[in-house]
Amino acid sequence: MRFLVAGGAGLIGSAMCEHLVGRGDEVVCLDNLVTGSRSNVDELSGHERFSFVEADITSAIHVEGPFDAVVNLACPASPVDFGPLALEILSVGSIGVRNLLEASRRWNATFLQASTSEVYGEPLVHPQPESYWGNVNPVGPRSVYDEAKRFGEALIMAYHRKYAMPVRIARIFNTYGPRMRPDDGRVISNLVTQALAGEPLTVYGDGAQTRSFCYVDDEVAGLLALVDSDVVGPVNIGNDTEYTVLSVAQLVIELTGSASPIVFAPRPTDDPTQRRPDLTLATSTLGWKPTTPLAEGLKATIDWFDKHLPR
Ligand code: UDP
Numbered sequence: 001m002r003f004l005v006a007g008g009a010g011l012i013g014s015a016m017c018e019h020l021v022g023r024g025d026e027v028v029c030l031d032n033l034v035t036g037s038r039s040n041v042d043e044l045s046g047h048e049r050f051s052f053v054e055a056d057i058t059s060a061i062h063v064e065g066p067f068d069a070v071v072n073l074a075c076p077a078s079p080v081d082f083g084p085l086a087l088e089i090l091s092v093g094s095i096g097v098r099n100l101l102e103a104s105r106r107w108n109a110t111f112l113q114a115s116t117s118e119v120y121g122e123p124l125v126h127p128q129p130e131s132y133w134g135n136v137n138p139v140g141p142r143s144v145y146d147e148a149k150r151f152g153e154a155l156i157m158a159y160h161r162k163y164a165m166p167v168r169i170a171r172i173f174n175t176y177g178p179r180m181r182p183d184d185g186r187v188i189s190n191l192v193t194q195a196l197a198g199e200p201l202t203v204y205g206d207g208a209q210t211r212s213f214c215y216v217d218d219e220v221a222g223l224l225a226l227v228d229s230d231v232v233g234p235v236n237i238g239n240d241t242e243y244t245v246l247s248v249a250q251l252v253i254e255l256t257g258s259a260s261p262i263v264f265a266p267r268p269t270d271d272p273t274q275r276r277p278d279l280t281l282a283t284s285t286l287g288w289k290p291t292t293p294l295a296e297g298l299k300a301t302i303d304w305f306d307k308h309l310p311r
């Protein structure tokens with residue numbers, strides 16, 4: 001198959017490109033490198049079934065088609081980006097998604113959108129099934145991302161209904177692994193880089209808030225199971241083992257053998273209190289489930305940061 005992977009130089013995108021090329025597919029990776037990094041796809045450069053195009057999906061898409069599938073992973077996704085890249089996020093989630101949908105329609109390609117657990121906002125239902133409509137603050141600091149992703153889902157369903165386009169919507173839950181941006185401000189990258197540098201580990205609030213972390217290879221396998229299925233979704237793709245943030249900090253200290261202390265810092269505005277996917281739909285329709293325990297995925301992530309962080 002021939003894939004266009006938008007946002008292919010990011011954490012999930014680069015793992016997806018690697019997996020697709022490895023299984024024999026042809027991949028065009030498109031990225032504007034705002035949060036992605038060329039070095040994430042360095043090892044694929046020169047491969048006969050891989051090419052890289054530096055471009056922004058908010059501009060017209062000048063890529064030679066056709067494609068069997070278009071995977072849209074293009075969007076800054078870290079809360080620290082929601083302030084400085086607010087307008088870019090709103091553009092990429094609306095104009096960018098529409099440009100890719102139009103191109104997909106021309107190519108008769110299946111379109112997969114990376115939506116997000118953030119559509120559930122501060123969830124009042126726990127764990128979160130896809131049937132839950134969410135509890136999002138429409139004017140808060142996270143709204144640029146949450147509402148752009150919610151708009152994206154509406155836009156994609158409109159194309160699906162109007163043009164009978166084959167579309168897939170995945171709601172991705174906190175994903176981590178090798179090639180995370182060390183400075184992306186996320187809990188795993190912060191804690192691991194802090195532990196390795198011998199600096200204090202920052203826990204926001206009292207650390208009792210929860211997240212459920214999915215290893216990047218499991219995430220890619222789930223997304224591809226969705227592309228290869230005939231399920232429109234939305235489908236939650238994540239790991240349903242839930243941790244408090246404080247327990248993750250303790251686990252990182254244990255796995256790195258770091259002597260760093262844990263320090264407590266203020267909790268960001270509208271930081272969700274709890275998050276865990278209900279995976280019933282994914283497991284029953286895709287035959288997929290995550291298999292990497294947090295400790296195992298963290299070890300691989302720690303090893304990667306250990307090799308790649310500047311000393
Ligand atoms: N967090 C933390 N310390 C950090 C970074 C994040 O305690 O150095 C917390 C954050 O407040 C949130 C959770 O970890 O409750 C996950 O944050 P992240 O930015 O990784 O992802 P989110 O799920 O909020 O998008």
